[in-house]
Amino acid sequence: MNLDTSIPPRKTLSVGEVARRSGVAVSALHFYETKGLIRSRRNAGNQRRYSRDVLRVVALIKAAQRVGIPLADIGQALATLPDGRAPSAEDWRRLSDGWKNQLEERIAQLTKLRDQLDGCIGCGCLSLQACPLRNPDDIAAQAGPGARLFDASAPGDDPSVD
8 A cells, every 4th residue: 555645635636536537437447456557546544546647547548458458468568658657649659559460460360250251151060170260270180080179178179269
């Protein structure tokens, strides 16, 4: 717990003020804090107080999440920023440049999935050796004969893809 009374109260924001001004729920702010994405200090009454730069940090977090960047990656990126100042436009450019490859790979995967999807709609098999969605390149065959597609230990099986 950081007890800090050196910052005048008018220069800090309560968790409710940050939530209202950023459009993010108080519970989300608490979550971001537990993940180390934002920091608060405690005043003499043990209430959270945030510096004003947290608003820009929260905006950065939300923008990155909006394009699908995982919180762990956002946290790593935020760790590269200097303490005590709001992220700048240059910081955003640098961080977003680092995420562009991830997004390009995801776009390529989704485009491939979209282009292959129409070949499977209506067939109902999802188990043929040639099925590009459920068993690409027949990688389930590596696990041996028999029904392996729903066996979590089978190579290439992703139970989250149904």
